[in-house]
Amino acid sequence: MKRLLLGCAFFLIAGIAAWAGDVAVFVNLGFSPDSRVFMFAQYGLDVDGGKPFAELYAVNVYTNAYVPDGVKKGSFDVHIYPGQDGSGALYTLLEKNVAITEKYHIDHLALGRIVYLLVDGQEPKSHIEFRDFNTGNSYAVDLIQRAQTNGTPIGASFHIVLKATLKDGTQKSFTVGLPGFIREGVTAYRIRQIILSPDEKSLVFVVDKDYGSDQGKTVRYMVETVNIR
Numbered sequence: 105m106k107r108l109l110l111g112c113a114f115f116l117i118a119g120i121a122a123w124a125g126d127v128a129v130f131v132n133l134g135f136s137p138d139s140r141v142f143m144f145a146q147y148g149l150d151v152d153g154g155k156p157f158a159e160l161y162a163v164n165v166y167t168n169a170y171v172p173d174g175v176k177k178g179s180f181d182v183h184i185y186p187g188q189d190g191s192g193a194l195y196t197l198l199e200k201n202v203a204i205t206e207k208y209h210i211d212h213l214a215l216g217r218i219v220y221l222l223v224d225g226q227e228p229k230s231h232i233e234f235r236d237f238n239t240g241n242s243y244a245v246d247l248i249q250r251a252q253t254n255g256t257p258i259g260a261s262f263h264i265v266l267k268a269t270l271k272d273g274t275q276k277s278f279t280v281g282l283p284g285f286i287r288e289g290v291t292a293y294r295i296r297q298i299i300l301s302p303d304e305k306s307l308v309f310v311v312d313k314d315y316g317s318d319q320g321k322t323v324r325y326m327v328e329t330v331n332i333r
Contacts, residue, residue, distance in 0.1 A: 126151030156190035240271030
């Protein structure tokens, strides 16, 4: 009986921990054949009501902006059972917005190549250096962020300084993102992934956005893109 009670207590604690926050799942949905449009999604269970939600985004990689009508969001008022993760919301949203995928000919198998990955449990880095041995290019990345904690509401801004050294020795510098643009409610940013486009001409930075809440930390994702040649 004692073991049973301890087991039940552990189950309850684990359940509370699972709901103490709202960490979405990032999904790479692929590129267009010319690598100019990148589509991604995020889904999960919202922290307030535990309802499944999903969001779709289609980005013009060269302009680092959403394509026209390239943002779709959905939240579904259905009962969630233990073990479900909200992925059904993503499937439903994709089905409802298949026109976007078809318009830009998004290939769900053309995912590009991950050249940097922040593994869960690792300390996030504000400075990242790496070399892509397939292309011979090397990169230095600096994540510059600033939190607004004194004013109301709380928020934070960020941008990325990228220095690329191409195989032939050519050096290029880029400022990626919007320096000084404060996103309300965000407390911190992290670079989660860096993806090289299928044509190897562009980089996609997948960025975590942390939000503080009474229920725990909430994490959402965004991307910044840059054409390097």
